[in-house]
Amino acid sequence: MTTAVSRPPLVRGSDRVIAGVCSGLARHLGWPLRLVRIGMVVAALAGGAGVAFYAWLWIMVPTADESAKRDSRRPASPIAPAVSAPFAASTAGTYGPGPYAGSPSESPTPCAAAAAGTAAPEAAAAPAGSVPAGAWRNRVTGMRYGKEILLGAGLLLAAGILIARLLGVDVPLGTLIPVAAILGGAAIAWMQLDETRRAGLVDKTKADQAGGWARLAAGLALVVAGVLVMVSGSGSWEQTWLALLSSVAVLGGVALVLLPWGLKFWRDLETERAGRVRATERAEIAAHLHDSVLQTLALIQRRAGNESDVVRxxxxxxxxxxxxxxxxPGKESGQLSEGIKAAAAEVxxxxxxxxxxxxxxxxxMSERHEALVQAAREAMLNAARHGGGAVSVYLEVTDxxxxxxxxxxxxxxDPDAVPADRLGVRESVIGRMNRHGGTATISSSPDGTEVRLRLPLSAAPAGAGNSNGEVRL
Amino acid sequence: MSSTEAGSPAPGIRVVIVDDHAIFRSGLKADLDPDIIVAGEAGTVEGAVAVIAAVRPDVVLLDVHLPGGLGGGGREVLAGSAPLLGSTRFLALSVSDAAEDVVSVIRAGARGYVTKTISGAQISDAVRRVAGGDAVFSPRLAGFVLDAFGTAPADIADDELDRLSARELEVMRLIARGYSYKEVAKELFISIKTVETHVSAVLRKLQLSSRHELTRWAAERRLL
Structure with missing residues (x-):
């Protein structure tokens, strides 16, 4: 459809008056939004061509959400084979997010990946879910676009008729009003369809659903009323009733036949979607475990003789x-606790x-906290090097x-016995803390040594007199 | 699952080990001091409740994450053994140090919480302490308590369950810093018995405090 390379993909925007067609078009073409909207209105006045064009785009162009969803779904099956292919794991994650480019180029990819999944016997993680996924998607894309093209053609035809009527003899209002009612009703119903599609991502509440049904019913009523008025204009009431009854009977029959089929289809879709989500999660976990835990276990087996290596x-x-x-994941990084933990991990x-x-x-974390972390790191290094047993680190941040x-x-x-040329304690711990307005206290006994670092949060010159007699060095 | 009754009422402490990993159970059994008798083992929630009811041990070493039951793990075992909570004491044991797990299992009635990486001697010590009616606080659990209750001492106006006293705060801080009970006692010039009293008081507050912040805090703070 619209695969201009340098342009943003054509999707319907969230900034919308009716369905976001104009804003999407404006972004895609790089034109000002106002211009596009005015142009659309002018085109709509010119014999309804704009209306037909708008409706056509509305049907054919996905919303930004839908487009993103479609793109994000694509790695679903490609990740699964990555489980068996050792080092493809990291690349598989970036697979996929190309511009929305219509159906033909899209459908073969998951199919091929699914086939690869079944070919590799180790990829037991997903093949059951991904094979039907590919086939199913293929079928649906073909069907869906056929339907939409049909709808678009119908709308174009309607627009043509409208133009002919406007150019020809002046049409009586009695015909125009029902037509407008039908179009309006259809538009309302379609907007509803659009909503439910988008809401399918998020779990919608009952209230939303009720409102949606009301809108659908209103649209339906408008269309039916329009059709009724049109039909009744051409014949007698008796004929109209008869026609109405027979069409209702036919519709009922069709619904009766199609309802179980539709339900089954819907249920299949739901299970398939759930299965795919599970498969994706599982593939992601498997990929992570492979890169980390399995590698480490392999290393441990090779170094089994070296106890300290194994522990490390x-x-x-x-x-x-x-x-x-x-x-x-919501927690922000760059916190002081993170810094201390990173230093401990390094030690x-x-x-x-x-x-x-x-x-x-x-x-x-601030610049002064960086000094605190460095001093703590030095203290941990000393503790791990010279002290026995586990090293305990405790960080407390108060106001x-x-x-x-x-x-x-x-x-x-004995801190006093540390030679003056040993920089570790004297410089890296005590000196550093004092320079940044903090204090360092070392207390040592035969049971162990404890280093206490204290730093005021504000940069007040609290440490000018330093060590307030507590430092026993 | 298997309950091997260890015969006569021995002077030692009778324990039941509940953990779904057989390797860990046997390793722990080998690590425990000889005066601690393993009277039964279980690997699932149902098995644990049954074995505990049959054996009536002094102490249950309870893994927080267990298969079976309704998926509640250790908490469910505690709930299922509620009638025994007076005579049987529970020491939670886990590889997880997520605050949610720790706090929930303590609030369900466990008398202490230790991580699985601690040594056999330390676990034996913890078992004896719990059997004696005291609470066992690891540095991490003390950190959770300080984080949840806040580091400011109690006002007199406050509900006493919702705040720690100045002395309890001191004890918790020292435990968080890695001090043993003995070291805490030495540092504060009090007896070990007094330290144990303070720790038990904190445990009681942790279990009974109804302040909503505690639950919310634990839920929000998913990691240590």
Whole structure:
């Protein structure tokens, strides 16, 4: 349809008066929206051509939501084979989001992918769901576009008749009003169809549904009334009633035949969609586990002899998996707690020593907090290197302070006995904290050593007199 | 599932291990000190409720995530064993340190919460403590408590269940910093018994406090 390379895809916009056709068209063509709207109105006045054109675009052009949904669905089956193809996992995720380009180019892709899924025996994750998915989609796309083209042609025909009537003899109002009623009713009903399609993404509430049904009924009533008036204009009432009765009977019969078929079709669609969602989720999890856990397990098997390596690998993997399982994607990054945890992870990785972090409260990271994290990292390194047992790190952020405690269970040391040329404690921990207006306290006993770092949140020169006698160094 | 009654009423502490991983159960059994007798094991919610009712152990080591039942895991076992809560004590054991899991299982009646990575000696210690009627707080659980109740000490006007006293806050802070009960007692110049009293008081508040923030906090804060 509209596959201009450099243009944004033609989709109906959310900024809409009736169905968003004009705004979508304006964005696609790069014309001002107002111009497009005025042009459309002018075209509509010129014998209804604009109306027909608008209706045609309305039917043929998807909304932005629908287009996005269609694109996002496409990786569904391609990911599944990625489970069996080791390193395709990362590329499979980016597969797909091309511009909306009509049906012919779209349908073969999932089919081929589905076929690949069945070909690879390991891809047991999804083949059951993806094979019918491809076939089904193929059938539906063919059908749907046939129907829409038919509708478009019908509308064009109607517009043509309208033009002929306007150009020819002046048409009596008695014919125009029912026609307008029919068109209006149809438009209302179609808008409703549009709504339900969009609402299908989100679970709609009962109230919405009721309103939707009311609109559908109103549109239907308008159309029926229009048809009735038109028909009754040409014949007697008795004939009209007869015609109405027979058409209702025919419609009822058709509905009776089609209803179970439609229901079944709908149910199939629902199960198929649910199955595909499950398959996608499963493929995503499988891809992640493959990249992380399975790789680590393989490494552990190869290094089984080296205990510290195994512990280190296991800890690192545990951390990664925890992060993936429990991390709240809505939570903003760049928090102080994140910084402390990252420092602890780094120490764990380099020294293979467990570092347990507990945080209470949080605040965004600033430049001074960076110093706090660096000092804490140095303290953790010392604790892991010299202390025995697990290292405990506790971060507490209150309104006025950020405090970090780093505790180990080593044999302890005498801070006074640290040689002056050892920069670790003196410079990296105490000096750094003092320079940024904080304090560092070290207390050591045979049960272990604890380093306490305290930093006021505001940059007040609290540390000018530094160490307020507490620093025993 | 299998309940191997360990015979005569021994002086040791009788425990039931509830965990769906057989490897973990056998590993834990081997790790526990000899004075702790494993009187039964279970791997599902239904199995656990049945074994606990039959064995009536002193302590149940309860995994938070369990198959079976209505999907409630450890919480469901606690609910199913509610009549026994007076005599049998529950120590929750999990690889998860999500706040929601920890707080919900404590509020369902568990007397403590430890992560599965701690050593056998530490677990044995925790079992003895729980059997003695005390609460077992890991640093992480103490962190959760501080986060949920806030770090400001209680006003006199406040409902006492909704706030921690200044002393309880001190104890919680030290536990969060990695102090053992003994170290806490030494640091605050109080007896270990007093530390245990404070911790039990905090546990009671955690279980009984009706303040809505607590539940909301746990639900919002999905990770540590």
């Amino acid at each position: 690998l296991a800890r690192a993997q545990e951390r990664e998996l925890r992060g993936w399982l429990y991390r709240d 764990e990785d380099t020294l293979g020593h467990a570092v347990e972090v507990v945080t209470v409260g949080d605040c965004p 006025g302070w950020a405090e970090v405690f780093v505790k180990d269970r080593g044999p302890g040391f």
